[in-house]
Amino acid sequence: MGELSVNHLLGIKYLKESDIQLIFETADHFKEVINRSIKKVPSLRDITIANIFFENSTRTKLSFELAEKRLSADVLNFSASQSSVKKGETLIDTVNNILSMKVDMVVMRHPNPGAGIFLSKHVKASIVNAGDGAHEHPTQALLDSYSIREKLGDVAGKNVVIVGDILHSRVALSNIFALKLQGANVKVCGPKTLIPKHIESLGVQVEMNLRKALEWCDVANMLRIQNERLDISYFPTTREYTQQFGVNKNLLDSLGKEIVIMHPGPINRGVEITSDVADSKQSIILNQVENGVAIRMAVIYLLASKIKQ
Amino acid sequence: MGQKVLLSSKEINIILHRLACQLLENHEDFKNTVLIGIQPRGIYVAQRLAKILSEEYKVKHIDLGFLDITFYRDDFRRGDKPLEATKTKINFLVEDKKVVLIDDVLYTGRSINAALTALQSFGRPSEVELLTLIDRRFSRHLPIQPNYRGRQVDAIDDEKVKVMWEENDGEDIIYLINR
Incomplete structure (x- = not known):
């Protein structure tokens, strides 16, 4: 098992074929884990992940949250509708405020295409794109x-x-x-x-x-x-x-x-x-829904393993 | 890099038979006992022991499982190399069973610590024992000792114990390698 060639999952466009295979092989292991009676592993116990959703989502958000919890990460949930974004805060400010609370990874859905790419250039955290406008998911x-x-x-x-x-x-x-x-x-x-x-x-x-x-x-x-x-x-x-x-x-x-x-x-x-x-x-x-949890566990696990101590 | 033979094929065979007999002594018909080999290298020891027990000592039924500990290890994000996962195959519950964890080399004890954590995902065993083919003395980071040991060796941290199996590496042999 190797390493992903990327530090963020912004889109499939930025992945290599070998990255996809690595994610699939890792997901195979996690699929076995989530079918046990105790469906949790402690790998990410020192990682904190923020789920930032600027657009409505039920299944993707639940699936990510479940994947994070199955890996024992600490999870913060944030919806734009209840936040200071409404008061005029910019995206970078919002995320940097969250990151100053020592968050290692951000899972973001945003209505604007390229929002994840923009963020990855301006903040220090692994970014996972959970959908950016009509661009990628x-x-x-x-x-x-x-x-x-x-x-x-x-x-x-x-x-x-x-x-x-x-x-x-x-x-x-x-x-x-x-x-x-x-x-x-x-x-x-x-x-x-x-x-x-x-x-x-x-x-x-x-x-x-x-x-x-x-x-x-x-x-x-x-x-x-x-x-x-x-x-x-x-x-x-x-x-x-x-x-x-x-x-x-x-x-x-x-x-x-x-x-x-x-x-x-x-x-x-x-x-x-x-x-x-x-x-x-x-x-x-x-x-597909069941596999979604295993795939997201694999993506988060592989990206987290690249976050330096 | 020098290497010397620690155990030959014949010695390994004798030791495996002795370990099988010791298991028999404590577990009799294995009705309430399960053997769990720790991935990736402990499974060979576990498979050999299960084979000896069933073929030579006519134990009728042995529950044999393989446990991957990758996601339970305490060195995630701490090493240079990414951790490599392997398959977990445990088709039974360990609830109220006597579990024998099996590995090839016991070194720092951290793998066993991870295995004990991983085991909790499969129920609450009534008892857990540890069997190891090679026990590297004086090198433990944790208070973990084997119940059954094949051979105890003194090796310094620069040295590596390499266990090879016929089914995987072409022959049964154990080397002590000086890095």
């Missing part, structure tokens, strides 16, 4: 790939389609980087208005027809329609979106092969996938 991409690896044995050579709102999705971007780095073939599928121009330059193909995309793929990662980010009308109605880009059981059964269904959550049941698909055997949505 690296731990989600790692747990998605880890779940594919767990289900299909390997990521390399697999055909993965990402369906939905690619334009506003940090999950899509991080997934594209992670999957390409590991040698998977990637297509994106969705309404033309929600597919960024020039996305082919990332090495992915665009497929407008959902059936064709599903027939081609081994794994379909269904993204949520993020109504909160849709500032203008990108498609006529939700119903029309569902008719063209929603996956239902009939469609799935008519493919003549079993594909794996993933979803980063939260699911809009009946919009991007129907309930019977979400709860079917082909769906690994809940495995």
